[in-house]
Amino acid sequence: MDLDWSIKLVIIFVLLLGSAFFSGSEVALFSLDRKNLQTGLDKSGIIYRYLLNLINFPRRLLVTILVGNTLVNVAVSIVAVALAVDISNYFHLNLDIILPIQIIVITILILIFGELFPKVIASKNPFKFAKIIAIPLNYCSIIIYPVAETITEIIKYTNFGITFLLTFPLKRVPAFYFYLNFYLEYGLGTVQIGLV
Ligand SMILES: [Mg+2]
Numbered sequence: 001m002d003l004d005w006s007i008k009l010v011i012i013f014v015l016l017l018g019s020a021f022f023s024g025s026e027v028a029l030f031s032l033d034r035k036n037l038q039t040g041l042d043k044s045g046i047i048y049r050y051l052l053n054l055i056n057f058p059r060r061l062l063v064t065i066l067v068g069n070t071l072v073n074v075a076v077s078i079v080a081v082a083l084a085v086d087i088s089n090y091f092h093l094n095l096d097i098i099l100p101i102q103i104i105v106i107t108i109l110i111l112i113f114g115e116l117f118p119k120v121i122a123s124k125n126p127f128k129f130a131k132i133i134a135i136p137l138n139y140c141s142i143i144i145y146p147v148a149e150t151i152t153e154i155i156k157y158t159n160f161g162i163t164f165l166l167t168f169p170l171k172r173v174p175a176f177y178f179y180l181n182f183y184l185e186y187g188l189g190t191v192q193i194g195l196v
């Protein structure tokens with residue numbers, strides 16, 4: 001039982017580190033620009049190429065980070081529930097009391113160590129942080145790539161749809177009427193000619 005607890009605690013610690021890694025990466029990479037990279041890094045170096053590869057595709061980068069961060073945060077919560085169940089069984093405590101306590105504790109831990117703390121550190125030292133996460137984040141982006149790319153496409157089309165709907169009454173109407181008139185004048189004409 002004790003070994004099982006320690007394994008779960010280690011998993012929670014590692015996953016919190018993962019959450020910190022993704023949240024810090026978001027702040028560090030989105031506060032960097034190409035000029036920073038070009039002046040601060042060896043252009044033939046692997047870290048420079050990896051960072052440039054990440055920064056050049058900001059939408060994919062953002063989705064990769066958000067998917068990774070959400071996955072590890074959800075995983076932390078699941079392992080924490082399993083740990084809470086173990087604790088309640090071992091000490092014969094009421095699970096209805098242990099679970100809400102677990103939710104509060106894990107939320108505070110994720111907020112402080114998985115989100116706030118790494119973001120503050122990354123915002124103060126974006127360049128240093130970016131250099132550390134460049135290689136692992138690149139591998140993560142390769143693993144998450146299929147999911148990230150699918151979500152990126154959905155966002156693109158949703159964005160296009162929303163923009164189209166929002167601007168349709170204002171900007172598209174003249175174009176629409178132009179096409180409608182064109183169709184009525186020439187399209188129907190062709191159909192009629194075809195029928196005759
Ligand atoms: Mg996080």
